[in-house]
Amino acid sequence: MSLLSVSHLKAGYGPINVLHDVELTVEAGEIVVMLGANGAGKTTTMRAISGMIGRSGEVHFEGADIARATPDAIVRAGIAQVPQGRGTFPELNVEDNLRCGAYIRSDKEIDADIDRWFDVFPRLRERRAQRAGSLSGGEQQMLAIARALMARPKLLLCDEPSLGLAPLITQELFAVIERLNREMGLSVLLVEQNANLAMHMAHRVYLIETGRIVASGSAAELSADDSIRKAYLGF
Amino acid sequence: MKSLVTIKEGSIGHWVLRLLAAAIVVAIMLWIPTKGSNGLVTSATEALTLMSAAMALNLILGYTGQISIGHSAFYGTGAYVTGILVSKYEWSPWLTFPVAFLFAFVVGVLVSFPASRIKGVYLALVTLALALVFPNLLRWPKLESLTGGGPGIPNGDSALDTTGFNIGRRDGQMRNFEIFGWDPFGDLRGQGAIPFYYWIAAGIAVIVYLVIRGVVKSRAGRSLIAVRDNETAAAVMGVNLVATKAFAFGISAGLCALPGSVTAIRLGAVSPDIATLTILGSLTFLIIMVIGGAGSLWGPIIGAALYVFVTDRTGGWADDEAIPGVLRPFFGWSKIPPGSGIFAVILIVLMFVAPRGLVGVWKQYSPRVVRVVPRPAGVAHDAKPALVADTTTNSTPEGESE
Ligand SMILES: Nc1ncnc2c1ncn2[C@@H]1O[C@H](COP(=O)(O)OP(=O)(O)OP(=O)(O)O)[C@@H](O)[C@H]1O
Numbered sequence: 001m002s003l004l005s006v007s008h009l010k011a012g013y014g015p016i017n018v019l020h021d022v023e024l025t026v027e028a029g030e031i032v033v034m035l036g037a038n039g040a041g042k043t044t045t046m047r048a049i050s051g052m053i054g055r056s057g058e059v060h061f062e063g064a065d066i067a068r069a070t071p072d073a074i075v076r077a078g079i080a081q082v083p084q085g086r087g088t089f090p091e092l093n094v095e096d097n098l099r100c101g102a103y104i105r106s107d108k109e110i111d112a113d114i115d116r117w118f119d120v121f122p123r124l125r126e127r128r129a130q131r132a133g134s135l136s137g138g139e140q141q142m143l144a145i146a147r148a149l150m151a152r153p154k155l156l157l158c159d160e161p162s163l164g165l166a167p168l169i170t171q172e173l174f175a176v177i178e179r180l181n182r183e184m185g186l187s188v189l190l191v192e193q194n195a196n197l198a199m200h201m202a203h204r205v206y207l208i209e210t211g212r213i214v215a216s217g218s219a220a221e222l223s224a225d226d227s228i229r230k231a232y233l234g235f
Numbered sequence: 236m237k238s239l240v241t242i243k244e245g246s247i248g249h250w251v252l253r254l255l256a257a258a259i260v261v262a263i264m265l266w267i268p269t270k271g272s273n274g275l276v277t278s279a280t281e282a283l284t285l286m287s288a289a290m291a292l293n294l295i296l297g298y299t300g301q302i303s304i305g306h307s308a309f310y311g312t313g314a315y316v317t318g319i320l321v322s323k324y325e326w327s328p329w330l331t332f333p334v335a336f337l338f339a340f341v342v343g344v345l346v347s348f349p350a351s352r353i354k355g356v357y358l359a360l361v362t363l364a365l366a367l368v369f370p371n372l373l374r375w376p377k378l379e380s381l382t383g384g385g386p387g388i389p390n391g392d393s394a395l396d397t398t399g400f401n402i403g404r405r406d407g408q409m410r411n412f413e414i415f416g417w418d419p420f421g422d423l424r425g426q427g428a429i430p431f432y433y434w435i436a437a438g439i440a441v442i443v444y445l446v447i448r449g450v451v452k453s454r455a456g457r458s459l460i461a462v463r464d465n466e467t468a469a470a471v472m473g474v475n476l477v478a479t480k481a482f483a484f485g486i487s488a489g490l491c492a493l494p495g496s497v498t499a500i501r502l503g504a505v506s507p508d509i510a511t512l513t514i515l516g517s518l519t520f521l522i523i524m525v526i527g528g529a530g531s532l533w534g535p536i537i538g539a540a541l542y543v544f545v546t547d548r549t550g551g552w553a554d555d556e557a558i559p560g561v562l563r564p565f566f567g568w569s570k571i572p573p574g575s576g577i578f579a580v581i582l583i584v585l586m587f588v589a590p591r592g593l594v595g596v597w598k599q600y601s602p603r604v605v606r607v608v609p610r611p612a613g614v615a616h617d618a619k620p621a622l623v624a625d626t627t628t629n630s631t632p633e634g635e636s637e
């Protein structure tokens with residue numbers, strides 16, 4: 001049984017239909033990367049999975065049907081999302097942002113978890129009491145990821161974490177994601193524009209075009225296919 | 236920015252500073268009813284009532300980012316619940332407070348459902364309608380048996396007496412409020428209703444402050460700010476937007492009803508013509524909150540004190556002779572007291588120089604004198620190599636150049 005399996009997914013905004021028929025799966029412990037041009041429907045797919053927009057079709061998470069669940073029920077089920085464009089809470093300080101990430105939790109280990117993500121992102125520890133709005137772009141992206149992880153998700157939906165980051169920072173961020181995947185077994189569904197970089201760490205890749213999955217396979221398979229490489233991957 | 240004194244958060248110095256601030260507040264609150272003139276006590280009561288309402292409004296506008304021009308209706312709900320229960324059903328005024336809270340809470344939650352789907356200007360319009368409808372609802376003939384219609388419930392009804400809603404005895408004497416043989420009102424300042432109302436208003440203001448402080452500093456409060464700052468991100472973190480907004484609206488409305496009840500007790504009468512029960516009340520709460528500083532605990536408190544100070548000082552200025560000499564050329568032309576006009580000018584100026592209100596100004600400049608530095612973050616348990624090194628400062632906002 002796959003951790004996440006999506007089939008016949010249709011979604012859109014009001015009368016506009018954006019996703020026509022999206023099929024994808026994420027196995028436990030996998031990093032799956034979704035590639036596609038601007039406006040292909042990557043963010044929309046993420047929003048449909050996390051319940052932020054109306055959708056139809058089947059979405060199963062750990063065998064349970066979540067196609068009609070509310071966003072908070074989906075978070076509780078174990079799916080956390082880093083929204084596109086670093087959705088931090090600018091007026092809250094770094095620590096309170098992390099506490100917000102643990103909104104669905106009421107256990108005693110929240111402080112320990114905060115400390116743990118401060119170990120992974122030391123820059124955040126230094127800025128613990130600083131307003132999130134005053135962090136640099138890269139720091140905000142780290143905060144957004146750490147905050148999503150505060151929910152202790154089984155699956156992390158990560159929408160273009162590299163947006164606006166210097167190449168070096170992007171590499172480091174990806175290294176963190178890979179490490180979390182390796183050490184904690186965190187499953188990740190990652191949207192990326194930077195195909196080259198993302199495919200290095202992907203176990204499997206999906207290509208999406210105008211609301212449909214048009215190709216899928218391992219990174220090696222896809223980059224071996226000349227037509228796909230030219231049309232979608234740009235290298 | 237250099238500061239004269241630097242204090243660590245949670246250190247002894249920080250606690251001394253906090254206690255000092257608390258002591259000053261308590262001293263002022265005690266000094267006014269014991270040593271102040273009757274006029275001052277009345278003004279302070281007014282300020283306490285308005286600040287309670289502005290604090291309540293602050294919870295949804297300052298912290299949740301939802302505008303409401305309808306809070307005069309919640310305020311009025313409190314006034315009428317108290318008025319009706321005391322005059323028609325002979326309740327003790329004290330017992331009407333929780334009922335007023337609950338009633339307004341329910342109304343607030345109901346209002347929040349359309350409010351959670353609309354935003355900005357549209358929400359302003361819906362709540363504006365609420366403010367406009369409310370006084371007319373009170374005058375509605377079908378409700379007249381309850382609300383007293385246009386004239387409202389006048390002072391001097393059977394159950395009422397000179398000291399307001401049943402607070403004094405029927406023979407006109409104040410009830411005995413002794414605590415272990417010590418009569419706080421009598422001993423501190425002779426028998427009288429004026430300081431008594433002050434104490435009620437002060438008690439309510441303290442309760443409203445503590446509730447709001449409790450909410451804001453809690454997990455629920457963080458989620459309110461999260462919703463204000465970034466709704467989408469809050470939702471994907473598991474915050475239920477509809478329930479959160481309903482909770483905030485309900486608490487805000489319920490708390491706003493409490494100063495309304497105080498007003499009813501103080502006047503010993505309620506009517507749809509009381510200014511704070513109309514749209515004027517909503518605007519007053521709004522202006523007080525914005526001038527003091529939206530989204531801060533102290534904003535409405537400072538705003539209300541300043542508002543009452545200005546309107547009191549200029550109350551007689553319709554008469555040219557009453558205006559101090561230097562200011563006479565500026566306000567002599569005014570045929571009505573220029574208080575609200577002056578306040579409007581303050582508002583406009585503040586919006587340019589300090590959009591976060593007076594508290595914002597304080598937060599900007601007070602660190603030059605005393606700065607409280609936050610506690611150092613928890614020390615790393617083991618020295619794991621940091622995966623993300625200190626290179627983030629190089630990050631470019633333009634994006635990847637690939
Ligand atoms: N809130 C919205 N209302 C209406 N249409 C929308 C909305 N958000 C996105 N769309 C449309 O849906 C389509 C897919 O958008 P989506 O954000 O999913 O693209 P994307 O693949 O994430 O692109 P990018 O790489 O630029 O982030 C676009 O044509 C866009 O115009």
Ligand SMILES: [Mg+2]
Nearest residue numbers: 042043044084
């Ligand atoms: Mg996108």
